[in-house]
Amino acid sequence: MDSLTLFCTGALLAGGLYWFVCILGPAEQKGKRAVDLSGGSISAEKVQDNYKQYWSFFRRPKEIETTEKVPDFVDTFYNLVTDIYEWGWGQSFHFSPSIPGKSHRDATRLHEEMAVDLIDVKSGDRILDVGCGVGGPMRAIASHSRANVVGITINEYQVNRARLHNKKAGLDSLCEVVCGNFLQMPFSDSSFDGAYSIEATCHAPKLEEVYSEIFRVLKPGSLYVSYEWVTTDKYRPDNPEHVEVIQGIERGDALPGLRSYRDIAETARKVGFEVVKEKDLAKPPAQPWWTRLKMGRIAYWRNHILVTVLSALGIAPKGTVDVHEMLFNTADYLTRGGETGIFTPMHMILCRKPEAPSPKTS
Ligand SMILES: C=C(CC[C@@H](C)[C@H]1CC[C@H]2C3=CC[C@H]4[C@H](C)[C@@H](O)CC[C@]4(C)[C@H]3CC[C@]12C)C(C)C
Numbered sequence: 253m254d255s256l257t258l259f260c261t262g263a264l265l266a267g268g269l270y271w272f273v274c275i276l277g278p279a280e281q282k283g284k285r286a287v288d289l290s291g292g293s294i295s296a297e298k299v300q301d302n303y304k305q306y307w308s309f310f311r312r313p314k315e316i317e318t319t320e321k322v323p324d325f326v327d328t329f330y331n332l333v334t335d336i337y338e339w340g341w342g343q344s345f346h347f348s349p350s351i352p353g354k355s356h357r358d359a360t361r362l363h364e365e366m367a368v369d370l371i372d373v374k375s376g377d378r379i380l381d382v383g384c385g386v387g388g389p390m391r392a393i394a395s396h397s398r399a400n401v402v403g404i405t406i407n408e409y410q411v412n413r414a415r416l417h418n419k420k421a422g423l424d425s426l427c428e429v430v431c432g433n434f435l436q437m438p439f440s441d442s443s444f445d446g447a448y449s450i451e452a453t454c455h456a457p458k459l460e461e462v463y464s465e466i467f468r469v470l471k472p473g474s475l476y477v478s479y480e481w482v483t484t485d486k487y488r489p490d491n492p493e494h495v496e497v498i499q500g501i502e503r504g505d506a507l508p509g510l511r512s513y514r515d516i517a518e519t520a521r522k523v524g525f526e527v528v529k530e531k532d533l534a535k536p537p538a539q540p541w542w543t544r545l546k547m548g549r550i551a552y553w554r555n556h557i558l559v560t561v562l563s564a565l566g567i568a569p570k571g572t573v574d575v576h577e578m579l580f581n582t583a584d585y586l587t588r589g590g591e592t593g594i595f596t597p598m599h600m601i602l603c604r605k606p607e608a609p610s611p612k613t614s
């Protein structure tokens with residue numbers, strides 16, 4: 253082979269590899285590439301061990317007895333998955349109904365804007381994002397409403413990612429991110445004009461604990477909306493296939509047992525909220541939320557090859573392949589949950605903290 257042919261072959265291979273990793277790699281949003289995959293705040297050599305610990309803790313979600321440990325394992329889970337989520341899904345870690353003729357990104361943004369429209373927020377209000385991830389919803393909501401959004405997440409790596417994205421988007425004057433546990437929030441009583449949570453409170457072992465914290469920090473008369481992950485009225489606990497699907501969702505998403513849709517309003521009332529509205533946003537005429545997962549099948553295989561190669565080369569931490577495989581299987585359980593209608597990730601509840609009772613006059 254002469255040197256020109258050798259040079260052209262080399263250039264073609266290098267170009268092909270660059271295209272496969274860097275162009276095809278970031279499936280949804282530029283900013284996180286396959287070559288940048290990390291274990292969040294976990295050092296590269298500990299990723300595999302942390303994955304094993306996570307998996308043995310969440311293997312039997314219904315049997316988790318020491319619920320105090322749940323937030324720590326949820327934190328570990330987000331160290332393991334945050335980069336993969338950003339790389340393969342984008343900066344908003346939630347689902348939304350598909351909208352014919354609109355991109356996933358637009359459908360996601362509309363689902364987020366609906367949340368803030370529901371809580372009736374004015375420009376300049378201070379609102380709370382409970383379980384904010386890397387802040388995709390927070391930025392959409394701040395730009396749409398011009399409210400000041402304070403997000404809380406248990407995962408420090410997400411805090412850093414969210415702050416970076418806020419700065420890049422020029423929204424750091426409207427968006428603040430705090431690292432903390434939403435079961436014991438570092439905020440004073442009656443200090444927010446509204447609150448929302450998008451697919452986050454499902455991580456709380458007891459919904460009552462997080463709802464009562466949200467109730468505490470809200471000003472009287474203000475509104476809270478949540479998109480909850482729940483089993484629907486089609487779920488039959490005596491059907492082994494249903495149980496397998498729900499358990500698959502719980503294991504692969506760090507959930508200490510999915511709740512029934514019936515428990516949501518009941519818990520909200522128990523902590524003192526008035527329930528204004530409740531609706532499963534996945535029900536027709538809404539278009540399926542799980543089509544995005546199904547359509548991604550080829551991308552998953554490409555990602556699997558990429559992750560395997562990068563891990564073998566020592567670029568991605570050892571253990572990334574296991575985490576990716578877990579997510580791959582989870583996507584399948586989520587799709588089955590959606591198709592059978594036994595599960596929804598968007599059971600919407602809108603609540604109001606009652607006005608303070610007026611002082612009694614003698
Ligand atoms: C609300 C939660 C997270 C919901 C979703 C954002 C994520 C649930 C499953 C995730 C994914 C599954 C398959 C991955 C794929 C194998 C990989 O190649 C690229 C990323 C995925 C598509 C990933 C993206 C995020 C999810 C859809 C829970 C945790 C409460």
Ligand SMILES: C[S@@+](CC[C@H](N)C(=O)[O-])C[C@H]1O[C@@H](n2cnc3c(N)ncnc32)[C@H](O)[C@@H]1O
Pocket residue numbers: 323326330343344345346382383384385386387388389404405406407410432433434435449450451452453455456
């Ligand atoms: C699926 S993500 C959703 C993030 C964001 N709402 C979005 O839609 O992009 C769930 C979020 O809840 C946070 N979370 C889970 N348990 C928590 C806890 N006990 N305290 C604070 N945040 C928690 C996670 O760290 C993560 O940011």
